[in-house]
Amino acid sequence: EDKVVQSPLSLVVHEGDTVTLNCSYEVTNFRSLLWYKQEKKAPTFLFMLTSSGIEKKSGRLSSILDKKELFSILNITATQTGDSAIYLCAVEREYQAGNNRKLIWGLGTSLAVNP
Amino acid sequence: KAGVTQTPRYLIKTRGQQVTLSCSPISGHRSVSWYQQTPGQGLQFLFEYFSETQRNKGNFPGRFSGRQFSNSRSEMNVSTLELGDSALYLCASSWRGGSYGYTFGSGTRLTVV
Numbered sequence: 001e002d003k004v005v006q007s008p009l010s011l012v013v014h015e016g017d018t019v020t021l022n023c024s025y026e027v028t029n030f031r032s033l034l035w036y037k038q039e040k041k042a043p044t045f046l047f048m049l050t051s052s053g054i055e056k057k058s059g060r061l062s063s064i065l066d067k068k069e070l071f072s073i074l075n076i077t078a079t080q081t082g083d084s085a086i087y088l089c090a091v092e093r094e095y096q097a098g099n100n101r102k103l104i105w106g107l108g109t110s111l112a113v114n115p
Numbered sequence: 116k117a118g119v120t121q122t123p124r125y126l127i128k129t130r131g132q133q134v135t136l137s138c139s140p141i142s143g144h145r146s147v148s149w150y151q152q153t154p155g156q157g158l159q160f161l162f163e164y165f166s167e168t169q170r171n172k173g174n175f176p177g178r179f180s181g182r183q184f185s186n187s188r189s190e191m192n193v194s195t196l197e198l199g200d201s202a203l204y205l206c207a208s209s210w211r212g213g214s215y216g217y218t219f220g221s222g223t224r225l226t227v228v
Contacts, residue, residue, distance in 0.1 A: 032214045041203065042119075042219040088158065092214040101213040102171050103148075107157035 002027045004091050006106035014114050017079050021109045023089035024071040031101065033065055033072050036088040038108070043088055046074070079113045086110050117142065119208050119220035127226045133194040136223045140187050140208030144216070146170075147189040149181060152203045152222075164189050165212050193225075201227045 004025045013019055023033065032050045036043035047056045049065035049072060056063050060079075065072045076083055090103040120139040128134050140147050148171075149161040160173040164183035183189040187208075193200055203224050209217045 034214050034217070036219075041221040042205070044219075045217070048214055090214075100170055101211075102160075102163070103214065103217070105150075105158040105160070107155075 002091075002093060002104045004089055004104050004106040006087075006089050006109050008109060009107065010110040010112075012112045012114065013079055015080060017113075018075065018077045019079060019111065021074040021076075021087050021089075021111070022071060023074070023106055025089075025091045025104070026070065027091045027093045027104055029094045030067070031092040031094050034090045034092065034103070035063055035072075035074050036090070038086040038088060039084075046087075076111075079111075081113050081115055084111060084113045119206060119218050121204075121206055121220035121223050123223060124221065125224045125226075127228060128196050129228055130196055130198060132196050133192065134196060134225060136191045136193075136204055136206075136225075138189045138191070138206035138208070138220055140189070140206075141216070141218055144208035144210055144218075145187055146209045146212035147183060147187065148207045148209075148212075149189070149191050150205045150207070151175075152205055153201075158205070161191065163212060170212065196227045198227050201225060 007022045032048050034048050035046040047063045052067040060077045063074045086108040088108045089106040094101050122137045146165045148163040151159045163171040167183045178194045181191045203222045205222045207219045
């Protein structure tokens with residue numbers, strides 16, 4: 001059965017700290033891995049990763065994928081209170097070649113950044 | 116361009132009633148997926164509609180149903196509401212169901228009393 005596991009489930013840090021969020025997966029017919037940030041309601045897109053070892057970067061956030069060990073990490077450096085949110089990881093799998101795709105979601109990591 | 120629009124934003128219903136939620140996808144997106152989100156349970160996939168057909172389905176009872184119209188707008192219906200149905204219901208649209216352009220709406224907060 002397909003599964004996506006995120007760790008830790010929750011995390012409390014102080015402003016300025018660096019955090020690493022983990023996402024491991026066991027998914028058949030992997031196509032891509034996505035990270036989303038959910039602050040209040042709508043999750044917003046952060047990164048899509050398809051190739052191993054290539055770091056995606058956006059400001060203080062970065063992410064990398066390891067397709068051999070089946071995991072991804074999301075790093076946030078110099079955290080700010082505005083980074084407080086739930087970070088969601090999803091893996092896209094394909095059911096029939098080019099026809100049907102589905103996202104498998106982890107439970108998320110709840111990050112709280114204290115001033 | 117306009118994002119994914121969900122209505123209503125908030126809803127309070129009584130046990131036993133039924134409810135219909137609406138989702139208007141981004142223009143050009145043909146796939147609409149529905150999720151239930153509760154604390155500790157994460158995003159639970161309900162179903163996905165693509166070109167008016169249900170293409171994928173999660174593990175929810177038959178009280179949860181949906182449909183998609185020719186303009187790609189989708190509705191989700193929950194009949195015989197239970198207290199445990201209280202949750203944030205999110206929809207997401209994409210061009211053809213994959214990860215490219217996968218965009219969420221702001222959700223409908225349903226409270227069952």
